[in-house]
Amino acid sequence: MDIAEVAKRSGVSASTLRFYEEKGLIRSVGRRGLRRVFDANILEQLALIALGRASGFSLDEIAGMLGSKGQPNIDRELLISKSEELDKTIQKLTAMRDGLRHAAVCSAPSHMECPTFRRLLGLAASSAINGEGVKKISKKQRLIDYKITQGK
Amino acid sequence: MDIAEVAKRSGVSASTLRFYEEKGLIRSVGRRGLRRVFDANILEQLALIALGRASGFSLDEIAGMLGSKGQPNIDRELLISKSEELDKTIQKLTAMRDGLRHAAVCSAPSHMECPTFRRLLGLAASSAINGEGVKKISKKQRLIDYKITQGK
DNA sequence: GTACAACTTCAAGTCGACTTGAGGTCAAGA
């Protein structure tokens, strides 16, 4: 397969494929002239990378998990710890979702007078203290989220 | 309060406070000489901003929600739609978490032979097709998540 | 054989939310 074919079948752009190769995440099996040639299993590898990304791994982390031949080489402890991280994220987002949901239907004249909203505020404030900012989930991510939760 | 006091009490750094002011997210009530002076309610406003960030809003979006006087001016429909977005994110992350968890204990000789893992892979792949990448949740975010879920 | 679309490399640009650095000002304590 040439790069365009892989791009079409995987949904990953050609420039991204070159970028991934440069980073060592994937490999082309050879060249035809200048042009890269990829093996069919590249699609599976790319799916694995997508999975990692969607689960919150960085490309560097993913690179560390991929064995030399593109077979996953993931230790189970790492999987457990990552799933625990995800779980904490989920719990936090759930609290936020419920807070927003409540605020939306709350009868208090202004959000500031709603105890639930203020509690949520306190939660957010206490996380800000201890010196760390927060990174948002992008619109792009939200779009993906939508597609994933729709299943296929 | 001067900027150092606000920084200490809110956990937001001085440079970030200046940055927020420049962006129109907050206001100082005046100056003493060159130095900014903040009103006490700045802390509440900052908590609100932290809440927004933690819920996945961008600074620009938050700026749009803050009325002129720093009172939230949030329409309920927007809250609903944001809580729905969060909900979709939660559902996706939940699927990922369960997949990782399963992979960790799965008895298949390699993850690639585990049907559950492959199903997850298909999910991730199908989201990648349709042309979009994924933005990770940073380590910073995960740290925050941890703090928030610990409650205070 | 020639055109040209599709590939190639490499450097630089983008985005959001900040942080850092250089160089300058000034309020408060000794």
Add this chain to the structure above:
DNA sequence: TCTTGACCTCAAGTCGACTTGAAGTTGTAC
């Protein structure tokens, strides 16, 4: 009065994951 440390402004840098652009090469259809 002098010092000094906390503040100020403005420009530039950082991070991760890509994308874009310029300039060059080439497989393939005609």
